[in-house]
Amino acid sequence: KDKSAASKDSTPEEASKRQEDGAETPKQQLLDIIGNMKVEVTYRKKLQQLKASESKKQALNKLEGADSEGSVLQGTAEDTQRGKPLNPELVKAASAVASSLPRNKKQTESELLAQLRRHEETTDKQKKGGTINIRNIISEMTVKRQTPAQRSPRVSGRISLHLDEDGQRIRPERSSSQSIDSRRSLKVGKRLNIFTKASTEPEHALKTESSPTIWDLEFAKEVAAVTAQPPRNGFEEMIQWTKEGILWEFPIDNEVGMEDDAEFHEHIFLEKHLEGFPKEGPIRHFMELVICGLSKNPYLSVKQKVEHIEWFQKYFEEKKELLQEI
Amino acid sequence: MAAAALCWALRAARQVLPSPCPRQVRSYYVDWRMLRDVKRRKMAYEYADERLRINAIRKNSILPSELQEVADKEIAALPRDSCPVRIRNRCVLTSRPRGVKRRWRLSRIVFRHFADHAQMSGVQRAMW
Numbered sequence: 001k002d003k004s005a006a007s008k009d010s011t012p013e014e015a016s017k018r019q020e021d022g023a024e025t026p027k028q029q030l031l032d033i034i035g036n037m038k039v040e041v042t043y044r045k046k047l048q049q050l051k052a053s054e055s056k057k058q059a060l061n062k063l064e065g066a067d068s069e070g071s072v073l074q075g076t077a078e079d080t081q082r083g084k085p086l087n088p089e090l091v092k093a094a095s096a097v098a099s100s101l102p103r104n105k106k107q108t109e110s111e112l113l114a115q116l117r118r119h120e121e122t123t124d125k126q127k128k129g130g131t132i133n134i135r136n137i138i139s140e141m142t143v144k145r146q147t148p149a150q151r152s153p154r155v156s157g158r159i160s161l162h163l164d165e166d167g168q169r170i171r172p173e174r175s176s177s178q179s180i181d182s183r184r185s186l187k188v189g190k191r192l193n194i195f196t197k198a199s200t201e202p203e204h205a206l207k208t209e210s211s212p213t214i215w216d217l218e219f220a221k222e223v224a225a226v227t228a229q230p231p232r233n234g235f236e237e238m239i240q241w242t243k244e245g246i247l248w249e250f251p252i253d254n255e256v257g258m259e260d261d262a263e264f265h266e267h268i269f270l271e272k273h274l275e276g277f278p279k280e281g282p283i284r285h286f287m288e289l290v291i292c293g294l295s296k297n298p299y300l301s302v303k304q305k306v307e308h309i310e311w312f313q314k315y316f317e318e319k320k321e322l323l324q325e326i
Numbered sequence: 327m328a329a330a331a332l333c334w335a336l337r338a339a340r341q342v343l344p345s346p347c348p349r350q351v352r353s354y355y356v357d358w359r360m361l362r363d364v365k366r367r368k369m370a371y372e373y374a375d376e377r378l379r380i381n382a383i384r385k386n387s388i389l390p391s392e393l394q395e396v397a398d399k400e401i402a403a404l405p406r407d408s409c410p411v412r413i414r415n416r417c418v419l420t421s422r423p424r425g426v427k428r429r430w431r432l433s434r435i436v437f438r439h440f441a442d443h444a445q446m447s448g449v450q451r452a453m454w
Contacts, residue, residue, distance in 0.1 A: 282388045
């Protein structure tokens with residue numbers, strides 16, 4: 001990190017120098033500058049920083065492209081870690097590099113820009129895809145084979161129905177098209193849908209939900225009773241309580257169960273709901289006071305406030321004849 | 327497919343089955359008065375919004391008084407158990423109507439019993 005700081009400090013000066021001493025072996029100076037610009041930041045840190053500062057995305061992409069140009073031109077076998085410099089002078093460096101090369105300047109510039117674009121695309125893809133795709137693929141790749149005894153208490157999302165308490169294998173009596181024998185069978189597990197479309201999945205889902213026989217339920221109850229062991233220590237007890245809802249989740253989220261996605265202006269500016277009321281008179285006055293009170297109320301959701309106003313509307317409409325007499 | 331079916335069935339079963347750890351579950355209320363109090367609380371919760379709105383019309387100096395009289399009659403016509411005034415904070419364990427501390431919802435006798443057996447968290451005998 002010290003190197004990068006030093007390089008950041010040195011590059012603005014040298015960039016300015018470079019632009020001044022254009023005549024004196026600019027290529028050599030450029031190469032010196034690029035050699036000094038060793039901004040070594042690991043790729044992981046880069047990912048984290050990218051996630052943190054999304055607003056600087058585009059600027060950073062350009063800089064990455066520029067830096068990679070510099071490393072490509074340098075030709076040294078540095079670490080394959082991409083730099084993430086925060087120095088905007090590097091953008092100028094790319095154009096200066098193109099201008100300093102002896103070949104066709106415009107061609108080199110266009111090539112550099114094309115490479116920049118490609119790098120932007122790859123970084124965008126990596127940002128969005130990221131580790132999630134890898135996990136999908138690796139999820140099916142089991143390395144170890146565990147003994148059946150070890151597998152029985154493990155109840156993951158995919159229930160492995162292989163075992164009884166005796167350790168013998170039980171085959172489910174359901175449709176035989178599922179081969180759940182070995183873990184490495186081809187049809188088991190979540191489909192990645194790399195090669196085929198996901199059109200067949202909803203059919204399967206419909207079939208399963210329409211035929212839960214009593215035997216299925218009984219079997220499920222049996223499995224649940226066997227696998228739900230009493231907690232061995234206080235931590236497991238607390239986990240169980242949290243699952244049941246007795247214990248809150250920490251750190252405490254004040255908005256659990258309250259999903260108010262409305263913006264603040266929907267809470268405060270409620271005059272548009274007042275269209276059903278007469279424009280003048282005591283009722284309007286009253287309703288304006290109601291709306292003033294509701295706008296200051298942080299405890300009700302927008303839906304509740306709207307219902308409140310609509311109740312009043314209905315009420316006053318029912319009493320319309322009475323009001324006409326007055 | 328069978329695995330998915332089983333997952334679904336398991337989730338349903340888990341909701342039906344009580345947890346295997348034994349825990350005391352109270353299935354009756356202590357006495358009929360407590361039951362009536364519970365009914366009153368439920369009704370008060372149901373009618374709370376309506377009562378609030380009708381009262382807002384009544385306690386008003388802007389609306390005409392005829393409207394307020396009509397609102398008076400309406401609120402009187404609501405079921406009697408829907409008003410919150412009829413709720414009595416009874417002791418949760420013994421249904422004692424008097425001597426109940428609000429923070430613990432327990433009557434003084436039960437509170438003392440539990441505190442002496444060190445079953446009330448953070449409660450200690452006063453000595454100064």
